[in-house]
Amino acid sequence: MSVQAESPSRQELETASVVPLRHPWRWVSAAIITLLVVMIAYTLVANERFEWPTVARYLFSRPIIDGLLLTIQLTVIATVASLILGTMLALMRTSANPILRLSAAAYIWIFRSVPLLVQLILFYNISALFPTINIGLPFGIGPQFAFGEVNAIITPMVAAILAFSLNESAYTAETVRGGLLSVDKGQIEAGRAMGFSEGKIVWLVVLPQALRVFIPPFGNQVVNLLKMTSLVSVIALADLLYSAQIIYSRTFETIPLLIVASIWYLILVSAMSYGQSLLEARFAQRGNRVGKATKRSGPTTDTSRFFALKTGAVQVQATSEKDER
Amino acid sequence: MTAPLVEIMGVRKSYGDLDVLKGIDLEVQEGQVVCLIGPSGGGKSTLLRCVNHLERVDQGAIKVAGEVVGYRWQNNSLHEMRSSQVCKQRAKIGMVFQQFNLFAHKTVLQNVTMGPIKLLGLSKDEAIERARTLLDHVGLLDKQSAYPSQLSGGQSQRVAIARALAMEPRLMLFDEPTSALDPELVGDVLSVMRDLVSQGMTMLVVTHEMGFARDAADSVAFMAGGEIVEHGTPEQVLGNPQRERTRSFLSRVSA
Numbered sequence: 406m407s408v409q410a411e412s413p414s415r416q417e418l419e420t421a422s423v424v425p426l427r428h429p430w431r432w433v434s435a436a437i438i439t440l441l442v443v444m445i446a447y448t449l450v451a452n453e454r455f456e457w458p459t460v461a462r463y464l465f466s467r468p469i470i471d472g473l474l475l476t477i478q479l480t481v482i483a484t485v486a487s488l489i490l491g492t493m494l495a496l497m498r499t500s501a502n503p504i505l506r507l508s509a510a511a512y513i514w515i516f517r518s519v520p521l522l523v524q525l526i527l528f529y530n531i532s533a534l535f536p537t538i539n540i541g542l543p544f545g546i547g548p549q550f551a552f553g554e555v556n557a558i559i560t561p562m563v564a565a566i567l568a569f570s571l572n573e574s575a576y577t578a579e580t581v582r583g584g585l586l587s588v589d590k591g592q593i594e595a596g597r598a599m600g601f602s603e604g605k606i607v608w609l610v611v612l613p614q615a616l617r618v619f620i621p622p623f624g625n626q627v628v629n630l631l632k633m634t635s636l637v638s639v640i641a642l643a644d645l646l647y648s649a650q651i652i653y654s655r656t657f658e659t660i661p662l663l664i665v666a667s668i669w670y671l672i673l674v675s676a677m678s679y680g681q682s683l684l685e686a687r688f689a690q691r692g693n694r695v696g697k698a699t700k701r702s703g704p705t706t707d708t709s710r711f712f713a714l715k716t717g718a719v720q721v722q723a724t725s726e727k728d729e730r
Numbered sequence: 731m732t733a734p735l736v737e738i739m740g741v742r743k744s745y746g747d748l749d750v751l752k753g754i755d756l757e758v759q760e761g762q763v764v765c766l767i768g769p770s771g772g773g774k775s776t777l778l779r780c781v782n783h784l785e786r787v788d789q790g791a792i793k794v795a796g797e798v799v800g801y802r803w804q805n806n807s808l809h810e811m812r813s814s815q816v817c818k819q820r821a822k823i824g825m826v827f828q829q830f831n832l833f834a835h836k837t838v839l840q841n842v843t844m845g846p847i848k849l850l851g852l853s854k855d856e857a858i859e860r861a862r863t864l865l866d867h868v869g870l871l872d873k874q875s876a877y878p879s880q881l882s883g884g885q886s887q888r889v890a891i892a893r894a895l896a897m898e899p900r901l902m903l904f905d906e907p908t909s910a911l912d913p914e915l916v917g918d919v920l921s922v923m924r925d926l927v928s929q930g931m932t933m934l935v936v937t938h939e940m941g942f943a944r945d946a947a948d949s950v951a952f953m954a955g956g957e958i959v960e961h962g963t964p965e966q967v968l969g970n971p972q973r974e975r976t977r978s979f980l981s982r983v984s985a
Contacts, residue, residue, distance in 0.1 A: 610833055
C-alpha cells in the first residue's frame with residue numbers, strides 16, 4: 406500500500422489537516438425517518454376522516470373541560486395522599502420495629518400485586534362486602550359513635566379516590582425508600598456525631614438529599630397516574646376520556662373525540678414534565694461540575710457532531726469542551 | 731492530679747462471636763494527645779466510636795468529663811440513655827471521619843454553621859463569624875461558598891475539622907483522618923491537627939501516620955486483636971517496643 410509505504414515527515418504531520426471519520430449510515434437513517442415524518446404529517450392534513458373542525462369544536466366544550474377538571478382533581482388528590490401515606494410507609498419499612506416493617510411490606514405487596522383496574526372495581530362494589538359502616542370500638546363492643554350506609558358514602562368519585570390513593574401510595578413508598586437508601590450512611594453518622602437528634606438528621610440531612618433521587622421516578626409515577634385515571638370510565642365517572650366517550654356514543658364522531666382527549670392528555674403531561682424539570686434543577690446536587698458542562702455544550706454540539714458537518718467546527722467544539730472540564 | 735477527661739474502663743464489645751474489644755483500659759488527661767495505632771481490624775476505630783456512643787459498649791464504661799457516656803447509673807446498673815441525652819453528650823465531643831462525611835447538599839460555610847445554629851442556638855451572624863474564623867485557620871476561607879463535591883480530599887478534611895471545632899468541643903476524636911487522602915495532601919491536614927495540639931486541644935487519634943504519633947502525641951497505644959498490647963510515651967512504644975507484636979507491626983509500617 407502506497408499510503409503506508411511513504412512515512413510522513415515530522416513537519417508534514419504537524420501541519421497536516423485532520424479529516425474526521427464520515428458516517429454515511431447516519432445520513433441514510435436520518436433520510437428514512439424524515440420521509441416517515443413527512444408522510445405522517447401529510448396524512449394528518451390530507452385525511453379528512455380526522456375531522457379537524459370537529460376536534461376544534463369539542464376541544465373547549467363544556468363537558469370536555471368538566472372531564473378535564475375531574476381528571477386533574479383526581480390526579481392531584483391521589484398524588485398528595487400518596488406522598489403522605491407513602492412517606493409513612495417508607496419510614497415504617499426502614500423502622501427498627503419488625504411489626505411496622507412487616508405490615509408496611511405486606512401493604513406494598515398487596516397493592517402492587519392486584520391490578521389497579523381490579524382495585525377500582527372492588528372499591529366501587531365495597532358495599533357488597535361491608536353494607537354498613539360503624540365508628541366505635543372494635544368488634545362492636547360498647548356504644549357506636551356514627552353509623553352509615555356504605556352505598557351512600559362510596560360514590561364513584563370516592564371509590565376512585567380510594568383506589569388511586571391507596572394504590573399510588575404503595576409505589577410512592579418504594580420511591581421514597583429508594584431516595585432514603587441513596588443517602589450515604591456517613592452523612593447520618595456525621596449528624597449523630599455532631600449531636601443532632603434522629604429527627605433532625607432525617608429532616609436536615611437525609612430528606613433534602615433523598616429528594617434529588619426521589620424526583621425523577623416520582624415524576625414518572627405521577628405521569629402514569631394521570632393517564633391511569635382514564636380507567637374510571639369503567640365505573641361511569643365522567644373524567645376526560647369518559648366525557649369524550651359519552652359524546653361519541655351519541656354522535657359517532659369517535660376519532661375526533663379521542664383526538665380531543667389525547668390533545669388534553671398531551672398538554673397535561675407536557676406541563677407536568679416541565680414542572681418536573683424545574684424541580685430537578687432546584688434540587689440538583691449543587692456544585693456538580695460535570696453536570697453543568699454537559700448542559701452548557703447543549704444540543705448544538707450533539708447535532709453537529711452527529712453529522713460531522715465541518716472539520717473546523719468539530720475541532721473547535723471538541724477543544725472548547727475539553728477546556729470546560 | 732485532676733481526673734482524666736476520658737476514662738475508658740474495662741470496655742468490652744463483640745459482634746456475634748467476634749470479640750472486637752476485650753477489656754480496654756485507657757485514660758486521656760485534659761490537653762493530652764493520645765494516638766491509637768495498630769493493624770486494621772484491631773479494634774481502634776471501634777473503641778473510638780464507643781467514646782461518643784456511635785457504637786454501644788457491651789461491658790465496662792467510658793467516662794468523658796466525669797459523665798458515663800450513653801448510660802445512666804441507677805440501682806447498681808447502667809441504663810441506656812434516651813437519645814436526646816446522648817445528643818447532648820455528643821455535642822461536646824467533636825469527631826472527624828476517614829471519609830470526611832461533609833453534608834453534600836450544603837456549602838462549606840453552611841456545613842460549619844449548621845451545628846452552632848441548630849444545636850448551640852447561636853444567631854446566624856454569630857455562627858458565620860465563628861465559621862469564618864475557623865475556615866481562615868484551616869486556610870479555606872476562599873472556599874466558603876463551594877460545595878463538598880468541588881473540594882479535594884485534603885480540603886474536605888480540613889472543612890470537617892472546622893465543622894467539628896465550631897461546636898467548641900472539649901475532646902476531638904479523629905478516625906484515620908488522613909487514610910483516604912492522596913499522599914501530597916496528607917501534610918495539610920496534619921499541620922492543621924498539629925495547630926490544634928499546640929492550642930492544647932484534647933485529642934484521641936486513630937492513625938497510621940507514625941511521624942505524627944512520634945512528635946505530636948503525649949502517649950501512644952498499640953492495639954491488636956481487641957487489646958491494648960503496649961501503651962506508653964512515643965519514645966517507648968515507637969522507639970523501643972517491648973512486645974514482639976508491636977515490633978513486627980512497626981517494621982511493616984516503616985518498611
